[in-house]
Every structure is written in C-alpha cells, then in structure tokens.
Amino acid sequence: MTMSRRSGRRAGTSQTREQIAAAARTLFAEAGYDRATFRAIATEAGVDPALVVHFYGSKQELFREVMQLPPELAAALAGVADGPADEAGRRLAAFVVGGMENPASRSLVLGRIRSASSHPDAAAMVRELVGRDMVRLTAAISGDRPQLRAVLIGSQLVGILITRYVVGVEPLASLPPDQLIEQLAPPFQRLLTGSLATA
Amino acid sequence: MTMSRRSGRRAGTSQTREQIAAAARTLFAEAGYDRATFRAIATEAGVDPALVVHFYGSKQELFREVMQLPPELAAALAGVADGPADEAGRRLAAFVVGGMENPASRSLVLGRIRSASSHPDAAAMVRELVGRDMVRLTAAISGDRPQLRAVLIGSQLVGILITRYVVGVEPLASLPPDQLIEQLAPPFQRLLTGSLATA
Numbered sequence: 557m558t559m560s561r562r563s564g565r566r567a568g569t570s571q572t573r574e575q576i577a578a579a580a581r582t583l584f585a586e587a588g589y590d591r592a593t594f595r596a597i598a599t600e601a602g603v604d605p606a607l608v609v610h611f612y613g614s615k616q617e618l619f620r621e622v623m624q625l626p627p628e629l630a631a632a633l634a635g636v637a638d639g640p641a642d643e644a645g646r647r648l649a650a651f652v653v654g655g656m657e658n659p660a661s662r663s664l665v666l667g668r669i670r671s672a673s674s675h676p677d678a679a680a681m682v683r684e685l686v687g688r689d690m691v692r693l694t695a696a697i698s699g700d701r702p703q704l705r706a707v708l709i710g711s712q713l714v715g716i717l718i719t720r721y722v723v724g725v726e727p728l729a730s731l732p733p734d735q736l737i738e739q740l741a742p743p744f745q746r747l748l749t750g751s752l753a754t755a
Numbered sequence: 756m757t758m759s760r761r762s763g764r765r766a767g768t769s770q771t772r773e774q775i776a777a778a779a780r781t782l783f784a785e786a787g788y789d790r791a792t793f794r795a796i797a798t799e800a801g802v803d804p805a806l807v808v809h810f811y812g813s814k815q816e817l818f819r820e821v822m823q824l825p826p827e828l829a830a831a832l833a834g835v836a837d838g839p840a841d842e843a844g845r846r847l848a849a850f851v852v853g854g855m856e857n858p859a860s861r862s863l864v865l866g867r868i869r870s871a872s873s874h875p876d877a878a879a880m881v882r883e884l885v886g887r888d889m890v891r892l893t894a895a896i897s898g899d900r901p902q903l904r905a906v907l908i909g910s911q912l913v914g915i916l917i918t919r920y921v922v923g924v925e926p927l928a929s930l931p932p933d934q935l936i937e938q939l940a941p942p943f944q945r946l947l948t949g950s951l952a953t954a
Contacts (some may be wrong), residue, residue, distance in 0.1 A: 672922040673869075679922050686924055707918055707927040708938065715914025719906055723871040723878050725885055728906040738952035739907065743942050753937035 573611050576601045577622040581660075584667035588674035589619065620681055623668055625689050629661060633689060637696040644697055645745025649737045652713055652744075656721060657733055665717055686710055697748050709747050712740070772810050775800045776821040780859075783866030787873035788818065819880055822867055824888055828860060832888060836895040843896055844944025848936045851912055851943075855920060856932055864916055885909055896947050908946050911939070 579601035583592035594615065598605040612618035636647045655661040668685065671678035690706035698705060719725045778800035782791035793814065797804040811817035824832065835846045854860040867884065870877035889905035897904060919927045
C-alpha cells in the first residue's frame with residue numbers, strides 16, 4: 557500500500573510537471589517568449605500559477621528546460637553519425653523530416669524560433685541549445701568547421717519548417733514526407749561531408 | 756509658379772504615401788500582420804490614421820501593396836536568368852545576400868514571414884507573392900518543377916534570414932557577405948539547374 561501510494565504520488569507529480577512543460581512548449585510556439593506568461597501557461601496546463609513557479613522557478617529556467625531536445629531525440633540525432641558516411645545526409649533528412657512531421661517536436665522547434673525572434677534572452681538560450689544539438693553531430697562526422705555546418709543545416713530546417721508547416725507554401729506544403737527526405741538528402745550530405753566553399 | 760506648386764504638391768503626396776508604406780513594412784516586420792494596426796502604422800509614419808485609410812483603403816490592400824518587391828528588385832531578380840546558366844546559382848546568391856544585407860529589403864521579407872506566420876489572410880497573400888517573384892525566375896531557367904524549385908530556394912532564404920539576421924547564430928551571423936554568397940551558390944545552382952530528386 558505504502559509503495560503504491562508513494563509511486564502514485566510520484567507519477568502525479570511528474571505528470572503535472574510534464575503537463576506544464578507541454579503547455580509551455582505550446583505557448584512558446586504560438587505566442588513567443590514574451591507573451592507566454594506564467595499565468596497563460598498555467599491556464600493552458602489547467603494548474604495553479606503557483607505550481608509553475610514551484611516546479612520551474614523563473615521563466616528562463618522553464619524555457620531552458622522545456623526547449624531542450626528530449627533525451628530520445630538527442631540520442632537519435634547523435635545516431636545519425638552511425639553508418640556509412642555517404643548516406644549520412646539521407647539519415648539526417650529522415651530524422652529532420654520525422655521530427656517536423658511530429659506535432660510535439662515541431663512545436664519544440666517552432667517555440668525556439670518564435671521565442672528567439674521575439675526576445676533577446678530567448679535568442680541567447682536558443683543559440684546555446686543549437687550549439688549543443690547539432691554541432692555534436694557535425695563534429696562527429698566532419699572535423700572541418702563543424703559550427704558553420706551545423707548552423708547551415710539548422711537554417712535549412714528553420715526555412716522548411718516555416719514555408720511548409722507554418723505558411724504552407726505549395727507545392728512544398730503537400731509534398732509527401734518521403735519525397736521531402738529525397739529533396740533534403742543531397743544538400744544535407746554536402747553540408748555533412750562535402751567541402752564547404754571558402755571565399 | 757503654378758508648375759512648381761503643382762509638382763511640389765505631387766511630391767508631397769507621394770512622399771506621404773511612401774512614408775506610410777515604410778512605416779507599414781517596419782511594423783509588419785516587427786509586430787506581424789495582426790498587431791500592425793492602422794493606428795500604429797499612422798503613429799510610426801507620423802500621419803493621421805485617416806490618411807492611411809485614404810491612401811490604402813483596407814489593411815489587406817495596404818499589405819498587398821507594400822509587401823510587393825519594388826520594381827527595381829523584381830527586375831534584378833528576373834535578371835539573374837541572364838548570363839551563363841552554370842553561374843546562375845552564384846548570381847542568385849549575390850542577389851539574395853545583397854537583399855538581406857539591405858535593411859529595407861530585409862524588413863520586407865521579414866514582414867512577409869512574421870505576418871504570414873501570424874494571420875491566415877497574410878499567409879494567403881504571401882503564398883501569392885512568393886509565386887509571383889521566384890517562380891518567374893525558376894521557370895525561365897529550368898522547365899522542370901519550377902514551383903518546387905522556387906519554394907525550396909525561398910525556404911533557404913527564410914532560414915538564413917532568421918538564423919543569421921534575427922536570432923544571430925554564430926558563426927553564420929558574422930560570416931562576411933562574400934563568404935555567405937560562396938556558401939549559397941552551390942545549393943542555389945543545384946536548385947536552379949540540377950535535377951531534383953524524385954522519390
């Protein structure tokens with residue numbers, strides 16, 4: 557009894573925490589950092605604002621925590637390095653398109669973009685997050701200018717996300733995911749293993 | 756006297772109109788379609804709100820007009836088709852980077868993105884505008900899937916604009932313009948004259 561009650565309480569706590577995180581991700585994605593207030597996040601999560609403060613302290617801490625890649629996505633991104641190098645572009649394209657097709661991870665990336673575009677603190681945190689995620693992969697695959705490779709890959713991801721999923725420009729908006737992977741594989745391959753232009 | 760007075764009046768009118776257009780572009784870029792009200796645009800332009808209504812009628816008309824590529828930019832974009840086909844990617848990269856480095860045209864593109872991301876009407880108008888600008892070029896250079904080529908080029912432009920100029924992710928943010936042209940020339944060349952992947 558004690559055991560089950562205790563684990564019940566734990567599950568309840570982590571469930572509330574995750575509810576708040578999901579609400580925060582939604583609001584950061586839809587409204588941006590500035591307009592996603594603790595009160596609005598609490599309303600979206602259906603909890604008392606005091607609970608948001610209790611779990612996350614400041615909005616900066618909340619943003620930093622909920623905008624991280626979840627461990628399973630970070631592992632999958634790092635896993636793109638495993639396998640034949642000349643197919644790394646296709647593996648990365650499949651990972652990226654899979655992530656954008658999934659509403660939860662799409663909202664994560666969109667939250668980063670909207671927030672970073674609307675507030676300098678959020679921009680600074682997003683710059684830090686981008687460094688963590690993507691540079692690890694480019695550095696594992698190519699020793700040469702991994703930061704620049706990572707940002708150029710990230711910028712393609714941002715561009716596709718906005719034109720395809722947010723603005724819905726055709727024919728990109730209704731291109732089947734497998735065809736989008738085909739379109740992104742060659743430029744990603746170039747950015748992962750090709751030689752970067754040097755002016 | 757009559758002549759000079761008349762031309763003075765004409766210059767005044769077109770100057771006021773251009774002041775309103777510039778203010779509208781700034782606000783669409785910074786606040787998006789929804790929050791760029793006639794009142795806010797009038798305040799930014801330093802004119803009476805009634806003048807904004809007088810010149811532009813509805814917000815849709817105002818948006819449609821001020822978010823168009825100015826004739827000289829549209830002509831320069833079309834001119835990318837002139838010259839050796841195997842250097843078209845570099846010419847397009849030079850045009851795009853030149854446009855993004857210029858605060859006025861950068862604010863034009865940013866206004867399209869912010870507005871299209873925040874309001875369905877603006878999204879529909881932007882989809883229409885993108886079609887007009889870029890498809891004319893891709894259709895002139897390659898007969899094969901010009902719309903898809905145009906959107907893929909446009910999405911790269913959007914991605915670079917946001918990561919380099921809005922969020923400021925390094926080392927892309929401080930890459931000299933000539934080096935950015937070098938990085939964009941190969942993918943643009945592929946999207947202009949290469950064969951698109953077909954899954």
